[in-house]
Amino acid sequence: MSIAAVDTAPLAEAADPAPVLLTVEEAARCLRIGRTTCFALIRTGELESLTIGGLRRVPADAPAAYVTRLRTTQRAA
Template sequence: METKLMYRVEEVAKLLDVGRTAVFDLIRNGELASVKIGGARRIPRQAVDNYIEHLMEGAL
């Protein structure tokens, strides 16, 4: 199975079970790293992993 290196905002929203607006808020607040490729916003897989790890640290 191929693992994606970059995700669209919609894909991250689905992975995190939140709306697109929540993902854009996370990006705007600096909680989730993203890059622009041309006019497209992409979130690196590592940024999603880091964000989830950060959430888990707060849950312990």
């Protein structure tokens, strides 16, 4: 079997899928805010998060949901 005959399709499928959960630092980067501010949003319940074991994780769609709520609130004001 030559190298050219090797099927590379499984490698493409094995690529990392989009993350379901983000670290607090990743969520902060998505929102372009600091880590401390992100933790403050989590503490007040403005940004959804989960605890898995001793780890704090933010659902991947939570930063966008937070921005949507923020925009709606500011438009109403």
